[in-house]
Amino acid sequence: MNRRANLFRRGPLPARRPGPGELAEGLERATVLDRAVGAVQKSVQKALPAGPLRDTLNGVPFGHPAHPPLTDLPIGAFLSVALLDLLPGDRRATRTLLTAGLVGSLPTAVTGWADWSSLHREQQRVGLVHATAIGAANVLYAASLVARRRGNEAGGRLLGYAGLTTLVGGTYLGGHLAFRQAAGTNHADPVDHLVSLGWHDLCPLDELPDGRPVTRRLGYLSLFVLRTGEDVDVLTDRCSHLAGPLHQGRITYEDDEACVVCPWHGSTFRVRDGSVAHGPATAPQPSFETRVLENAMVQVRPAG
Numbered sequence: 001m002n003r004r005a006n007l008f009r010r011g012p013l014p015a016r017r018p019g020p021g022e023l024a025e026g027l028e029r030a031t032v033l034d035r036a037v038g039a040v041q042k043s044v045q046k047a048l049p050a051g052p053l054r055d056t057l058n059g060v061p062f063g064h065p066a067h068p069p070l071t072d073l074p075i076g077a078f079l080s081v082a083l084l085d086l087l088p089g090d091r092r093a094t095r096t097l098l099t100a101g102l103v104g105s106l107p108t109a110v111t112g113w114a115d116w117s118s119l120h121r122e123q124q125r126v127g128l129v130h131a132t133a134i135g136a137a138n139v140l141y142a143a144s145l146v147a148r149r150r151g152n153e154a155g156g157r158l159l160g161y162a163g164l165t166t167l168v169g170g171t172y173l174g175g176h177l178a179f180r181q182a183a184g185t186n187h188a189d190p191v192d193h194l195v196s197l198g199w200h201d202l203c204p205l206d207e208l209p210d211g212r213p214v215t216r217r218l219g220y221l222s223l224f225v226l227r228t229g230e231d232v233d234v235l236t237d238r239c240s241h242l243a244g245p246l247h248q249g250r251i252t253y254e255d256d257e258a259c260v261v262c263p264w265h266g267s268t269f270r271v272r273d274g275s276v277a278h279g280p281a282t283a284p285q286p287s288f289e290t291r292v293l294e295n296a297m298v299q300v301r302p303a304g
């Protein structure tokens with residue numbers, strides 16, 4: 001009886017302590033970080049200008065962001081230190097692992113900053129705190145190494161566990177960035193799941209302006225469409241980096257190939273096949289085969 005009455009009773013919900021996910025969401029909205037974000041972004045963009053080095057740091061040659069796999073080395077080394085510190089025995093391995101973790105942190109940090117500088121502001125706020133926590137963990141691990149080298153094993157262990165605690169907090173925010181805020185994932189539309197096999201009518205050829213990209217719908221999809229004379233190139237419109245509208249981008253030429261530059265962060269895709277010419281995007285833009293029928297209707301089908 002009481003149970004049933006409770007079902008319909010209205011009133012304030014009992015206060016609930018926020019979980020880590022909600023705390024991280026709070027960071028997304030922490031505008032107090034914006035001044036620091038702006039200053040750091042300016043420095044990173046100056047230190048890592050667009051070009052081949054920046055593309056490599058973003059992971060363009062590998063087809064995936066370079067930062068996430070690089071984190072495995074320092075995290076693995078530092079976790080191993082925590083385990084070895086629980087065991088008696090030779091301490092040389094611990095010092096070697098600490099050194100390996102600290103050295104491995106350098107390329108990890110540089111690739112992370114390169115990715116961070118081309119994110120949305122909400123992602124950058126979380127990313128800045130993530131990087132600060134990981135930086136603090138590295139300082140603690142460096143102090144731990146120095147203490148051990150000076151023969152202070154107990155102090156070194158204490159500093160190591162302080163580093164681990166900070167590292168866990170920092171990596172949690174890295175996970176929030178990747179999995180909740182989808183930084184580094186592919187944002188292009190999943191064409192295979194949204195378009196059936198075969199040819200589809202798009203629009204009459206003479207509806208397309210020559211040399212200027214426009215957008216057209218195909219079912220659930222927005223498409224980037226570029227007509228050049230009698231040729232038509234078609235890609236999905238949502239940029240694979242962070243879903244920017246490619247049809248609003250400008251057309252450039254790389255090695256005589258027409259490319260579109262995303263208006264949001266400058267990722268550059270070859271319009272012929274959607275491959276990445278420049279990052280920060282690392283995933284290609286899904287492309288379509290096209291043909292023009294005798295009645296001038298443009299048809300498209302997903303490129304295999």
Ligand code: FES
Pocket residue numbers: 239240241242243244262263264265266267280281
């Ligand atoms: S959305 Fe970032 S480059 Fe396109």
